[in-house]
Amino acid sequence: xxxxxxxxxxxxxxxxxxxxxxxxxxxxxxxxxxxxxxxxxxxxxxxxxxxxxxxxxxxxxxxxxxxxxxxxxxxxxxxxxxxxxxxxxxxxxxxxxxxxxxxxxx
Numbered sequence: 001x002x003x004x005x006x007x008x009x010x011x012x013x014x015x016x017x018x019x020x021x022x023x024x025x026x027x028x029x030x031x032x033x034x035x036x037x038x039x040x041x042x043x044x045x046x047x048x049x050x051x052x053x054x055x056x057x058x059x060x061x062x063x064x065x066x067x068x069x070x071x072x073x074x075x076x077x078x079x080x081x082x083x084x085x086x087x088x089x090x091x092x093x094x095x096x097x098x099x100x101x102x103x104x105x106x
Contacts, residue, residue, distance in 0.1 A: 023049065023073075049073055057082050 027040050052058040057079035063070045075083065 023071075052079070 023045050024042050027042050027045060030038050030040060049058060049060065053060050053073070056076055058073045059076050060071050060073045063072050
């Protein structure tokens with residue numbers, strides 16, 4: 001999410017590098033958290049974001065131009081609920097796969 005806040009002298013601070021900020025920030029976050037295993041080109045993430053937006057899970061808004069115009073995304077309340085369920089299902093699935101491929105010594 002791209003957020004702006006006012007500091008003591010009234011200057012705007014850009015927080016575009018947060019997880020749901022500029023799409024490039026999201027791409028970098030995925031690469032870093034996966035330790036380089038998952039890599040995306042920025043353009044490949046836009047169709048996914050549009051799909052999530054059509055489902056009502058994220059909301060995209062154009063930020064007013066302060067330089068280059070950007071579309072920023074944030075999770076909706078529905079998206080937060082869906083994400084929690086998906087995380088739970090993913091943990092169950094990945095745990096099952098790990099148990100299958102785990103080598104046990106007798």
